Amino acid sequence: MNSSPAFVRRRRAAGSIARNWGLYLLLLPAVTLLICFTYKPMYGVIIAFKDYSPAFGISGSPWAGFKYFEKYFASYQFEITMKNTLFISLYSFATFPIPIAFALLVNQMRVERFRRFFQTVTYMPHFISTVVLVGLMLILLSPGNGLVGHVYRLFGAEAPNLMGSSALFSSVYVWSDVWQQTGWNSIIFLAALSAIDPSLYEAAKVDGANRWQNVWNIDVPMLMPTAVTLLILRIGGLLGVGFEKVYLMQNNLNISGSEVISTYVYKIGLLSAQYSFSAAINLFNTVINFVLLLLVNHIARRYSDNSLW
Amino acid sequence: MELAASAIRRAPKRRSSDSLLEGLLYVWAAFVLLITLYPLYFIVIASFSDPSAVGNGQVWVWPKGFTLEGYKELLNHSNIWVGYRNTIFYTAVGTGIGLAVNLSAAYALSRKDLFGRKAITLFFLFTMFFNGGLIPTFLTIRDFGLYNSFWVMVLPFAVGVFDIIVARTFFQNSIPADLWESAQIDGCGNLRYFFQFVLPLSKAVVSVLALWIAVGHWNSYFGALIYLKDESLYPLQLVLRNILITNQMQSSMGSGEAAEIALRLANLMRYSVIIVSTIPIMLAYPFVQKHFNQGVMIGAVKQ
Numbered sequence: 001m002n003s004s005p006a007f008v009r010r011r012r013a014a015g016s017i018a019r020n021w022g023l024y025l026l027l028l029p030a031v032t033l034l035i036c037f038t039y040k041p042m043y044g045v046i047i048a049f050k051d052y053s054p055a056f057g058i059s060g061s062p063w064a065g066f067k068y069f070e071k072y073f074a075s076y077q078f079e080i081t082m083k084n085t086l087f088i089s090l091y092s093f094a095t096f097p098i099p100i101a102f103a104l105l106v107n108q109m110r111v112e113r114f115r116r117f118f119q120t121v122t123y124m125p126h127f128i129s130t131v132v133l134v135g136l137m138l139i140l141l142s143p144g145n146g147l148v149g150h151v152y153r154l155f156g157a158e159a160p161n162l163m164g165s166s167a168l169f170s171s172v173y174v175w176s177d178v179w180q181q182t183g184w185n186s187i188i189f190l191a192a193l194s195a196i197d198p199s200l201y202e203a204a205k206v207d208g209a210n211r212w213q214n215v216w217n218i219d220v221p222m223l224m225p226t227a228v229t230l231l232i233l234r235i236g237g238l239l240g241v242g243f244e245k246v247y248l249m250q251n252n253l254n255i256s257g258s259e260v261i262s263t264y265v266y267k268i269g270l271l272s273a274q275y276s277f278s279a280a281i282n283l284f285n286t287v288i289n290f291v292l293l294l295l296v297n298h299i300a301r302r303y304s305d306n307s308l309w
Numbered sequence: 310m311e312l313a314a315s316a317i318r319r320a321p322k323r324r325s326s327d328s329l330l331e332g333l334l335y336v337w338a339a340f341v342l343l344i345t346l347y348p349l350y351f352i353v354i355a356s357f358s359d360p361s362a363v364g365n366g367q368v369w370v371w372p373k374g375f376t377l378e379g380y381k382e383l384l385n386h387s388n389i390w391v392g393y394r395n396t397i398f399y400t401a402v403g404t405g406i407g408l409a410v411n412l413s414a415a416y417a418l419s420r421k422d423l424f425g426r427k428a429i430t431l432f433f434l435f436t437m438f439f440n441g442g443l444i445p446t447f448l449t450i451r452d453f454g455l456y457n458s459f460w461v462m463v464l465p466f467a468v469g470v471f472d473i474i475v476a477r478t479f480f481q482n483s484i485p486a487d488l489w490e491s492a493q494i495d496g497c498g499n500l501r502y503f504f505q506f507v508l509p510l511s512k513a514v515v516s517v518l519a520l521w522i523a524v525g526h527w528n529s530y531f532g533a534l535i536y537l538k539d540e541s542l543y544p545l546q547l548v549l550r551n552i553l554i555t556n557q558m559q560s561s562m563g564s565g566e567a568a569e570i571a572l573r574l575a576n577l578m579r580y581s582v583i584i585v586s587t588i589p590i591m592l593a594y595p596f597v598q599k600h601f602n603q604g605v606m607i608g609a610v611k612q
Binding site: 017021023026031033034036038039040041058105120122128131132134135140147150183210212243265269270283 | 414
């Protein structure tokens with residue numbers, strides 16, 4: 001009789017798997033899709049180090065070392081795309097407190113019906129598609145015959161060309177995001193606020209605190225754990241400036257302020273079919289993101305009780 | 310602002326600074342409502358107005374020179390309706406596939422007695438931070454023969470890890486563990502238990518995921534931009550992009566008076582096409598808002 005611990009463990013595992021075969025069947029579709037369409041492309045990343053040609057396939061193409069990384073670092077686009085990507089992400093990162101402040105204010109609304117109406121209205125823009133949003137911006141922000149142009153003329157001023165300016169691109173991008181997402185992003189903070197134990201407020205009242213002191217001394221600290229967790233996740237995507245909206249907002253007039261890594265990857269890869277070059281730029285971006293994520297998680301672990309792992 | 314006043318009246322004795330701040334809060338709220346709603350309202354009234362009145366800035370509160378031309382013009386563009394039909398197909402099929410794939414995986418991962426649960430969960434979570442990137446993914450899709458097909462829009466990217474986490478949390482917290490115990494004693498297997506007991510008890514999370522996935526499909530254009538070539542497969546958002554942003558229509562115009570009229574119609578149509586494409590979501594939204602909030606709450610539960 002073999003009864004070594006390892007053998008027992010193996011037998012127990014086999015028994016458990018056999019007993020729960022139905023669960024593995026339930027996992028099968030999702031696992032299969034991930035293997036085919038997420039993990040298999042991860043192997044394909046090696047074309048960043050190869051001279052990929054469709055004739056030889058991924059494994060058959062000759063190695064090229066760091067040729068394409070060097071090519072990117074040496075290209076004049078490197079500086080532009082890095083600068084724009086960093087600037088736009090830091091800029092939108094700076095708007096992180098806005099949904100928190102928004103939630104704190106909504107939480108103070110005492111008229112239940114008005115509050116519900118207010119929330120319904122402010123969530124709504126979240127459901128406008130990116131294409132329609134950019135279409136709206138082109139219509140409304142036009143200095144000639146758009147809403148912004150008319151408002152400026154009411155005050156006798158000349159409207160700036162918001163959609164056709166490199167310098168203003170990041171501002172238009174970030175603030176239109178704030179307009180669209182603030183209500184929606186505040187939901188999670190409102191949920192955290194509604195979970196606060198009312199006895200805390202009672203105790204503060206006994207100590208003579210007024211409502212606004214309560215916000216500062218109770219609400220804000222109670223939101224911190226949620227905020228830190230979301231913050232770490234945000235930083236993990238710091239260099240992943242969304243392709244979708246930037247690409248739609250791009251035009252010849254603002255290109256020097258709007259070309260970011262993801263749009264450059266798209267143009268190099270799919271519009272001019274330089275597969276290896278494009279994959280290299282993308283990989284570089286991923287590595288930087290990952291390092292940032294590790295770094296921030298490490299800092300969060302050292303200085304607060306919250307971290308991702 | 311009567312709302313604010315009544316709130317102050319009803320409230321127990323307050324310091325005057327308190328009620329001043331209360332008043333300011335509602336002033337701020339009114340301002341937020343204005344900047345959120347007015348742009349959308351403007352599009353609605355502009356879509357019923359004479360284009361030149363809109364262009365001259367005469368349209369502020371009510372439509373000027375009421376006309377339905379913009380909506381009539383939509384009927385002349387068959388590609389909009391083809392896109393509409395495609396989007397409805399993609400959304401229906403994609404939501405069905407997404408629900409099936411994500412709910413079943415989420416249930417399996419919610420079971421503490423699943424052998425290898427930690428490793429499999431990691432296998433899923435890993436993909437939240439890493440993927441092959443644009444080009445390797447594109448090459449993979451092409452190798453599978455999915456490029457420029459109906460299926461590329463609904464199948465390859467059906468797994469939503471965040472959705473799985475939300476559903477898993479829900480199953481863990483809301484399905485009593487002893488239910489499985491007693492079902493087992495009655496000789497009920499995992500699969501039957503999932504379909505017969507778990508799903509009927511999980512209407513809340515099923516509807517949340519259905520909404521998320523459906524809205525995602527309705528609004529997405531990126532997949533279509535990359536993986537579709539034939540216009541007959543284009544979803545509505547891609548057609549909209551050509552009308553609203555790249556203005557492909559204007560390239561096919563000549564000059565002179567006919568072109569002038571065509572250009573005016575094109576401008577007018579931009580308003581009506583926004584309305585027609587966004588209305589389904591906006592109409593559905595107030596009815597399902599409750600579920601959405603619930604979903605975010607489920608997702609917010611700490612693991």
